[in-house]
Amino acid sequence: MVYHLAMKAIGTTLIVVDMQYDFLEGGALAVAGATIEMAQKIERLSTLFDQVILTADDHPEDHISFETFAAHCVQNTEGAKLAITSRATVLYKGRNRETEEFSAFAQGRRINFIEGNDVYVCGVAGDYCVRQTIEDILQYAPEKRVFAIVDMIRSIDGLSYIDRDPFSGKVRFVTSEQVQKRIAFRQEE
DSSP: OOOOOOOOSSSEEEEEEOOBGGGSTTSTTOOTTOOHHHHHHHHHHHTTSSEEEEEEEOBOTTOGGGGTSOOOSBTTSGGGSBSOOSSOEEEEEOOSTTOOOSOTTGGGTTGGGOOOSEEEEEEEOTTTHHHHHHHHHHHHOTTSEEEEEEEEEEOTTOOOTTTOOTTTTOSEEEOHHHHHHHHHHHHHO
16 A cells, blocks of 8 residues: 655655665666666655665675675675765665674664654665664654655565565555655645
């Protein structure tokens, strides 16, 4: 179900999860449907928000996640570079070789970086890092209203949050078109 939303022109945060070249088509751990065009759409959308936070894997060469996944987003490689260059705070994760981190907000760390009351999340992968990011926000910042921009999220399993809601109704599902219209409407008021 896609909810209709009422956004404020102020107090909005966009969190873009792991839009890095290794996760885009042709990358070391590519997520189907994650393309440079998708990154460009997210970048255009980001200009509408009061705050933008980018999260990024930044792994050492021998990171523990490489036991499960192909090596990806190794520090100082082309694949680790962000595909989005908008004004933003960048929160790196996965730098400790022994620790798997799907979220930049694990255990409530850095949750205070999120300034907006309305928090919109997009990126890759919906079934791993995006999901864990949203779960951490729900747990450690329960006062925030959380929205998943479903047409700007790609999952390894190919499913959308519209197909299955892993958040038990606690997250509003919206499209990028709905977000654009609501912000433009609010800015005209």
